Amino acid sequence: MALLPLFFLALLSWAPVESLGHKALYVLGDSLADVGNNNYLSTLLKANFPYNGVDFAGGKATGRFSNGKNAADFLGPPRCLFIFSLSLPPSHSVFNGCHVGNLSAEKLGFASPPPYLAITSTTNKSYAFFQGVNFASGGAGILDSTNKGKCLSFNKQIVYFSKAYKAMVGQAGSCQTQEHLAKSVFAIFIGSNDIFGHLQESKASPQQFVTSLTSTFRKQLTRMYKLGARKFVVVGTGALGCCPSLRSQNRSGDCNVWANSVSDLYNQAAASLLREMKTQLGDMNYSFFNTYLAFLELILRPEKYGFTEVKAACCGLGDLNAEVACTPFSSHCRNRKDHVFWDYYHPTEATVKLLVAEMVDGTAPLVYPVNAKRLSAL
Numbered sequence: 331m332a333l334l335p336l337f338f339l340a341l342l343s344w345a346p347v348e349s350l351g352h353k354a355l356y357v358l359g360d361s362l363a364d365v366g367n368n369n370y371l372s373t374l375l376k377a378n379f380p381y382n383g384v385d386f387a388g389g390k391a392t393g394r395f396s397n398g399k400n401a402a403d404f405l406g407p408p409r410c411l412f413i414f415s416l417s418l419p420p421s422h423s424v425f426n427g428c429h430v431g432n433l434s435a436e437k438l439g440f441a442s443p444p445p446y447l448a449i450t451s452t453t454n455k456s457y458a459f460f461q462g463v464n465f466a467s468g469g470a471g472i473l474d475s476t477n478k479g480k481c482l483s484f485n486k487q488i489v490y491f492s493k494a495y496k497a498m499v500g501q502a503g504s505c506q507t508q509e510h511l512a513k514s515v516f517a518i519f520i521g522s523n524d525i526f527g528h529l530q531e532s533k534a535s536p537q538q539f540v541t542s543l544t545s546t547f548r549k550q551l552t553r554m555y556k557l558g559a560r561k562f563v564v565v566g567t568g569a570l571g572c573c574p575s576l577r578s579q580n581r582s583g584d585c586n587v588w589a590n591s592v593s594d595l596y597n598q599a600a601a602s603l604l605r606e607m608k609t610q611l612g613d614m615n616y617s618f619f620n621t622y623l624a625f626l627e628l629i630l631r632p633e634k635y636g637f638t639e640v641k642a643a644c645c646g647l648g649d650l651n652a653e654v655a656c657t658p659f660s661s662h663c664r665n666r667k668d669h670v671f672w673d674y675y676h677p678t679e680a681t682v683k684l685l686v687a688e689m690v691d692g693t694a695p696l697v698y699p700v701n702a703k704r705l706s707a708l
């Protein structure tokens with residue numbers, strides 16, 4: 331035990347040099363990747379209460395819309411602003427809702443970055459920005475109109491990234507900042523809420539809707555490029571029509587056809603948008619994950635991946651457990667590893683773990699032109 335304080339100090343004094351020179355992970359997007367930004371907003375779109383987090387370190391609800399870790403965590407395990415002990419067992423190493431990760435679960439060699447709104451409430455922000463930031467916010471969409479006023483829209487997240495950028499330039503100069511950002515990975519999980527939002531009121535054809543969505547997305551990615559982002563992991567939308575919420579709205583319990591076809595088209599359109607941007611910009615690189623195809627594979631052949639329940643949510647109430655959100659008043663299942671879905675919209679940790687493994691190490695047609703691991707190593 332006497333060695334611990336020394337070790338702690340050694341880590342702190344060694345960290346700045348290490349991290350300024352090295353790349354980090356930046357995450358933008360929606361509830362698939364939110365690690366607590368919405369905890370700082372006055373919104374109903376929150377998950378910082380049970381049974382969310384029932385399988386997270388210490389059983390703690392951190393604001394993740396999941397029973398455990400989410401996609402941002404599987405790209406890199408949860409990390410704290412302060413590492414206080416690596417000698418305690420994982421279940422004890424919880425600090426401020428933050429978990430010193432099981433390093434063997436690490437995928438890209440990054441730590442899961444803390445929420446932007448947690449960093450800005452600390453001093454010495456510009457230093458923390460170099461370690462990676464998570465801007466994702468539950469409910470967010472490509473369109474500002476998606477869940478307007480209830481979350482940080484994707485545009486707002488990019489505004490926050492530009493603030494972080496300015497602070498980093500203030501600390502390290504623009505040359506070092508740009509060098510750092512060019513090496514770093516920007517993981518983007520967006521689009522699902524736009525499709526859900528449009529479902530009710532859509533008069534446009536799927537193709538028209540997707541075209542307008544991707545033209546906005548192009549401007550947003552270009553803005554990130556201008557702020558120094560060079561390596562993009564873009565995660566497509568899943569088979570949204572098969573989420574418990576939409577299934578429960580169909581009398582037969584089958585998938586919503588419109589939502590699935592829009593999602594399929596969106597994945598194709600996002601992939602060609604990236605291909606085009608790459609030919610125009612040259613020095614940007616990307617890894618695109620076709621979540622629609624990957625999700626469909628899970629739903630069509632669940633037994634191959636160890637799932638027994640693809641329709642019903644684990645946590646919720648009503649038909650398919652999908653008529654009410656996961657709250658302390660909902661019921662929740664014990665066999666969470668068998669369920670594809672945690673609540674009426676969100677996948678379980680088990681599902682996300684599988685999908686991220688594919689994103690990181692997989693091959694075409696699910697992930698292309700390179701997987702996230704190869705992108706990160708560029």
Ligand SMILES: *[C@@H]1O[C@H](CO)[C@@H](O)[C@H](O)[C@H]1NC(C)=O
Nearest residue numbers: 419420421432433434435436
């Ligand atoms: C760490 O993760 C690996 C792989 O996911 C798992 O097999 C192992 O049991 C975990 N170790 C601890 C201490 O949680």
Ligand SMILES: *[C@@H]1O[C@H](CO)[C@@H](O)[C@H](O)[C@H]1NC(C)=O
Nearest residue numbers: 342343345346453454457458
């Ligand atoms: C911020 O933190 C780093 C690492 O602890 C330290 O080197 C740096 O001097 C700090 N900057 C300020 C302004 O406190």
Ligand SMILES: *[C@@H]1O[C@H](CO)[C@@H](O)[C@H](O)[C@H]1NC(C)=O
Nearest residue numbers: 580581582584585586587588
């Ligand atoms: C509901 O499911 C049926 C198949 O059982 C499908 O034909 C129909 O299009 C679905 N409804 C919607 C709104 O997608």
Ligand SMILES: *[C@@H]1O[C@H](CO)[C@@H](O)[C@H](O)[C@H]1NC(C)=O
Nearest residue numbers: 512560561612613614615708
């Ligand atoms: C991206 O790929 C191109 C080759 O297509 C390469 O010249 C460039 O340096 C790469 N950029 C980064 C940041 O690795």
